[in-house]
Amino acid sequence: MNLIKNDNFANKGISTPPPPKGRVVRSRWTSRLLLFLMVVGPGVIVMVADNDAGAVSTYTQAGYQYGTTLFWLMLLLLPCTYFVQEMVVRLGIATGEGHAAMIYKRFGKWWGVFSLVDLQVVNFLTLVTEFAAISMVATAMGVPPLIAVPFMALALIAVACTGSYLRWERATIALCILNVVWLLIAIPLGRGAQHPVRNMFLPTAPLGGFTGDAMFLIIAIVGTTIAPWQLFFQQSCVADKRLRFSDLKWERLDTFIGSILTQVFAVAMMIAGDAARRHGISLPAGKDFDPTLMATFLGTHGFGPVVRNCILLLTVDAAILGATAISLSSAWAYGEVKGWPHSLELSVRKAPGFYAIYALCVAMAAGLVLIPKAPLELIIISVQVVAGIMLPSAIIFLQLLLNDKELLGERFVNKPWNNWVNWIIIILLFSLSFILAAQVLLQR
Amino acid sequence: MAVLLKTNPDELYYVVHPLFDEPEEKISADDLGTMKMSKSVKLALYALRGYLIIMGLLVSYHVVSLAIHHVMP
Numbered sequence: 383m384n385l386i387k388n389d390n391f392a393n394k395g396i397s398t399p400p401p402p403k404g405r406v407v408r409s410r411w412t413s414r415l416l417l418f419l420m421v422v423g424p425g426v427i428v429m430v431a432d433n434d435a436g437a438v439s440t441y442t443q444a445g446y447q448y449g450t451t452l453f454w455l456m457l458l459l460l461p462c463t464y465f466v467q468e469m470v471v472r473l474g475i476a477t478g479e480g481h482a483a484m485i486y487k488r489f490g491k492w493w494g495v496f497s498l499v500d501l502q503v504v505n506f507l508t509l510v511t512e513f514a515a516i517s518m519v520a521t522a523m524g525v526p527p528l529i530a531v532p533f534m535a536l537a538l539i540a541v542a543c544t545g546s547y548l549r550w551e552r553a554t555i556a557l558c559i560l561n562v563v564w565l566l567i568a569i570p571l572g573r574g575a576q577h578p579v580r581n582m583f584l585p586t587a588p589l590g591g592f593t594g595d596a597m598f599l600i601i602a603i604v605g606t607t608i609a610p611w612q613l614f615f616q617q618s619c620v621a622d623k624r625l626r627f628s629d630l631k632w633e634r635l636d637t638f639i640g641s642i643l644t645q646v647f648a649v650a651m652m653i654a655g656d657a658a659r660r661h662g663i664s665l666p667a668g669k670d671f672d673p674t675l676m677a678t679f680l681g682t683h684g685f686g687p688v689v690r691n692c693i694l695l696l697t698v699d700a701a702i703l704g705a706t707a708i709s710l711s712s713a714w715a716y717g718e719v720k721g722w723p724h725s726l727e728l729s730v731r732k733a734p735g736f737y738a739i740y741a742l743c744v745a746m747a748a749g750l751v752l753i754p755k756a757p758l759e760l761i762i763i764s765v766q767v768v769a770g771i772m773l774p775s776a777i778i779f780l781q782l783l784l785n786d787k788e789l790l791g792e793r794f795v796n797k798p799w800n801n802w803v804n805w806i807i808i809i810l811l812f813s814l815s816f817i818l819a820a821q822v823l824l825q826r
Numbered sequence: 827m828a829v830l831l832k833t834n835p836d837e838l839y840y841v842v843h844p845l846f847d848e849p850e851e852k853i854s855a856d857d858l859g860t861m862k863m864s865k866s867v868k869l870a871l872y873a874l875r876g877y878l879i880i881m882g883l884l885v886s887y888h889v890v891s892l893a894i895h896h897v898m899p
Contacts, residue, residue: 403846406838413839420843478852487855493871496878547845624844727845760892764885771881775874788862789855 421632422639423551424619427707428467428612429640430558433647434704435515436508436765437606438697441648443671444599445655446663447589450578453652454585455600456645459607462807464641466777469784469796469804470613471633474620476794480724481617482715485779488786497779498719500772505611505712507765509747512701512708514758515673517751519694519701522674528752534698535748538706539741545729547622550706557703561647563692568650570685571657578649594821601818605769607644608811610776611711618714622725654680654693673697705744713740770815777808 407413433441444452470481477484482501486494513531520530541553572578588596616637625633655676663679665671673693681690710726713736717724722735730737750756781804783789784796796804863871 404840404842406840408838410837410839413841416841420841476853477855479855484855488858488861489871490860492875496875624847624849626844626847626850629844757893760889764889768885771878771885775878778874782861782863782867786861788858789853791853794853 417629418632418635421623421625421629422636423555424616424623424625425467425471425633425636425638426558426640426643427551427554427703428616428619429463429637429644430561430647431554431615431703431707432463432607432609432612432644433561433651433700434508434512434708435697435701436511436704436762437648438651438673438700439515440599440602440606441651442655442658442673442676444603445652445657446659446671446676447599447655448596449589449656449659450581450652451586451588452600452603453578453581453649454583455603456649456652457582459604460641460645461803462810463608463644464638465800465803466608466780466807467612467616467637467641468634469780469800470617471620471637472630472794473780473783473790474617475625475627475630475633476790478621478624479617480621480714480718481614481780483718484617484783486719488783488789489779493779494719497776498715500768501610501614501715502712504765504768504772505708506743506747507761507768508609508611508708509705509743510750510758510761511765512705513748513751514762515701516698518672518674519698522678523691523694531748531752534702534705535744538702538709538744542706542710542726542740543730543737545727547726550726551623554703554706557699558643560699561643561696563696564647564650564654567689567692567696568653570689571680572653573660578653582649597817598821601770601814601821604811604814605773605818607648608773610769610772611708613776613780614715615707615711618711618718618724622714622727657685705747709740709743712743713737770818774808774812774815777804777811781805781808 405416407416473481473484482494482498485497513535516534517527517531520527542550544550588600590596620633655671658671658676658679661680661683663671663676663683665675669675674697677690677693677697680693681687714724716722716739717733717736720735723733724736725733728736751758781796781801784794784804785801787795
């Protein structure tokens with residue numbers, strides 16, 4: 383917080399008009415709380431939106447296959463997600479520009495175009511999985527996908543096209559808060575706190591040991607927790623919200639709270655999967671485990687229709703959150719590289735290209751899901767591989783940008799300990815993504 | 827930004843939302859051009875470019891063959 387003593391106002395009470403839309407408070411503590419509440423948003427949204435429909439599927443499956451034995455992984459991933467996202471916060475606040483623009487300007491046209499195309503491809507494929515989840519849940523709830531999917535697509539477009547960043551942010555934060563229901567569900571589904579807490583702080587081998595399947599799921603969890611679109615999304619979001627240098631510490635706190643929330647919700651999802659396993663869910667022939675099957679099973683095996691409907695609606699909530707954040711990261715990145723006006727604060731008339739990209743991403747992904755016999759499994763596999771390949775290179779650029787003293791000066795560049803932590807994360811992610819890509823490519 | 831308006835005994839603070847505050851001057855990359863890199867960093871980026879191109883081709887081949895299998899099982 384930047385405190386400026388202003389003698390002009392001394393002893394004049396508050397008769398002097400405040401800055402436009404400013405608020406006057408009496409205590410330092412209240413002013414800090416208010417300032418934090420004004421800044422909070424990009425960090426919580428990026429982290430909770432990271433638990434999208436694909437993540438719900440991955441975490442519940444992890445619980446179904448390995449119980450609570452992988453909880454330690456979530457604790458391990460907490461600092462990783464925070465440190466990676468903290469770098470884009472610093473870069474966004476320092477430059478007031480998005481990640482795509484920075485890569486384009488500092489690494490040249492080839493890398494700029496490559497990053498943009500790669501981001502658009504992986505984002506589009508991920509969007510398709512979000513709408514596939516909406517379609518699947520709609521079917522489970524007896525709503526025809528031909529009605530549910532276009533309705534959700536239109537709602538997603540409408541919420542972003544209001545010409546107000548704050549309106550979009552408040553709607554999205556409300557969707558994030560809905561995730562608290564995961565915790566309420568986890569209480570009756572779980573086996574008390576002792577087991578989960580022990581598995582969180584004492585790393586244990588997954589049930590059945592570190593088999594190929596277990597390794598695949600661990601890599602999928604890491605890939606789900608740290609995704610390439612998050613880097614582009616949060617930096618553009620910070621820039622669009624026009625966060626100031628003095629807001630850096632509050633945005634760091636926002637990101638830290640978000641990273642805790644995302645891992646806590648993920649643990650609750652694993653507890654739901656674990657409950658299905660303990661109560662003996664049997665999968666129909668030829669069907670893999672998925673959240674809708676889990677919800678239906680838990681609803682008919684002692685937990686009632688409320689739990690079933692909550693899980694189904696939370697899966698849709700996750701898909702909507704993921705879809706809006708991913709589509710926006712695509713639209714912001716495209717606008718930055720093309721030099722188009724690109725802000726949620728602008729009306730559709732003032733930023734037609736930005737909103738067109740957003741609407742096009744949503745409409746195409748929704749349309750693809752409605753095509754009968756669309757190769758959705760192929761798309762899901764492609765998402766994992768392309769994201770796995772792209773993530774380490776995206777983080778390398780981030781790391782290089784955060785060491786760019788010519789651009790950022792001493793104030794915003796990484797400290798030596800930042801670099802140590804980040805290079806360890808990069809090496810880890812590079813190894814895991816290489817293994818994931820190889821596993822998927824080599825499997826028949 | 828929170829601005830201290832009055833000193834003791836009754837300090838007052840103006841708190842302004844970032845979207846409604848005066849725009850502040852940010853660090854600009856427009857005049858800097860591309861980043862100056864050491865030879866080793868340049869070499870590492872060329873290696874990364876090669877890795878990404880090869881992996882991209884492999885993924886494309888794999889996806890196309892899976893798609894053909896999907897259409898003509």
